[in-house]
Amino acid sequence: MKVTIDNISIEVEAGTTILNAARMIGGEIVPPAMCYYSKLQGSGGKCRTCLVKVSQGSEKDPRPMPKLVASCRTTVMDGMVVQNITSPEVIEARKGVVEMLLINHPLDCPVCDQAGECHLQDLGYEHGAAKTRYEFDRRTFDKIDIGDKIQLHMTRCILCYRCVFTADQITDHRIHGILNRGDHSEISTYIQKAVDNDFSGNVIDVCPVGALTDKTFRFKNRVWFTKPVEAHRECQTEGCCGKVTLWYKGEDVIRVTGRKDEYGEVEEFICNTCRFDKKKTADWVIEGPRKVSNKSVINSNHYDTLKPLPVVKTNPVLQEANKEQFERETRL
Numbered sequence: 072m073k074v075t076i077d078n079i080s081i082e083v084e085a086g087t088t089i090l091n092a093a094r095m096i097g098g099e100i101v102p103p104a105m106c107y108y109s110k111l112q113g114s115g116g117k118c119r120t121c122l123v124k125v126s127q128g129s130e131k132d133p134r135p136m137p138k139l140v141a142s143c144r145t146t147v148m149d150g151m152v153v154q155n156i157t158s159p160e161v162i163e164a165r166k167g168v169v170e171m172l173l174i175n176h177p178l179d180c181p182v183c184d185q186a187g188e189c190h191l192q193d194l195g196y197e198h199g200a201a202k203t204r205y206e207f208d209r210r211t212f213d214k215i216d217i218g219d220k221i222q223l224h225m226t227r228c229i230l231c232y233r234c235v236f237t238a239d240q241i242t243d244h245r246i247h248g249i250l251n252r253g254d255h256s257e258i259s260t261y262i263q264k265a266v267d268n269d270f271s272g273n274v275i276d277v278c279p280v281g282a283l284t285d286k287t288f289r290f291k292n293r294v295w296f297t298k299p300v301e302a303h304r305e306c307q308t309e310g311c312c313g314k315v316t317l318w319y320k321g322e323d324v325i326r327v328t329g330r331k332d333e334y335g336e337v338e339e340f341i342c343n344t345c346r347f348d349k350k351k352t353a354d355w356v357i358e359g360p361r362k363v364s365n366k367s368v369i370n371s372n373h374y375d376t377l378k379p380l381p382v383v384k385t386n387p388v389l390q391e392a393n394k395e396q397f398e399r400e401t402r403l
């Protein structure tokens with residue numbers, strides 16, 4: 072099936088979503104995704120950050136889709152034409168989505184362990200407004216300790232459901248979920264009981280914001296001052312790949328995480344023993360330094376100016392729509 076995204080065409084298998092087709096093309100045209108996670112079945116469709124415009128439904132039926140669609144949940148049709156950064160409407164809508172996500176999410180990046188790896192931080196930088204229009208009280212929650220290794224800071228949660236899917240699909244019993252509806256939705260406190268599962272630590276890796284953090288790493292360092300190194304070990308836990316990223320501060324391993332790809336998704340899940348109990352270099356076979364993705368704010372090129380597609384460069388309407396992104400300056 073042929074699909075064209077931002078004027079770039081690609082052949083994909085039937086059943087591929089627009090988001091995954093865009094990821095196959097890569098680069099600036101890939102829509103951001105806060106709730107979709109390719110390793111978790113059923114994820115996506117919650118956050119709306121991946122909205123795109125379908126300006127031609129298919130070869131057979133070229134009518135445009137009447138509304139912007141979630142690219143993580145919409146499969147391609149043969150001859151479909153999609154616009155992401157070449158649509159001013161999409162860029163405007165994405166600003167609205169970011170504003171919405173930031174209604175309750177505190178801007179506490181300076182004290183948040185997720186800073187430097189937070190997808191909402193990136194999104195806020197790229198699409199956020201300087202001011203909020205929200206005048207009401209924000210919802211806040213007390214921090215909850217999920218055992219001695221994980222902390223839930225519900226105030227930062229964007230209700231993406233990734234941790235729920237992780238507990239459902241990666242651990243052998245899920246004891247938490249999202250309770251209530253609308254503004255009252257929250258991750259259930261039963262999550263406190265999910266501590267004794269071998270794979271519970273993966274909820275930290277899948278959380279796109281700083282709502283679920285590693286208590287063994289909390290406040291130990293800013294992530295951009297650490298050195299990530301690839302390593303593996305022969306792990307005896309069934310289902311654990313034993314392949315990790317070790318985060319060094321000087322000679323000490325201060326954090327262990329799964330290895331994440333360019334979209335911030337773990338390549339394979341790891342068990343709690345690897346994550347929390349193996350914090351010595353001697354526990355691991357070191358492979359070498361980890362390459363940091365350009366998308367990460369840990370990478371000094373992250374705040375570089377946008378390199379627009381030729382079609383954006385030549386079209387004044389698209390230039391206007393992308394103005395704020397063009398004005399990003401190299402900061403580091």
Ligand code: SF4
Pocket residue numbers: 227228229230231232233234235258274277278279280282283
């Ligand atoms: S705690 Fe994190 S992973 Fe879970 S729903 Fe909230 S934002 Fe998503």
Ligand code: FES
Pocket residue numbers: 103104105106107115116117118119120121122141142143144
């Ligand atoms: S990533 Fe598509 S709706 Fe969240």
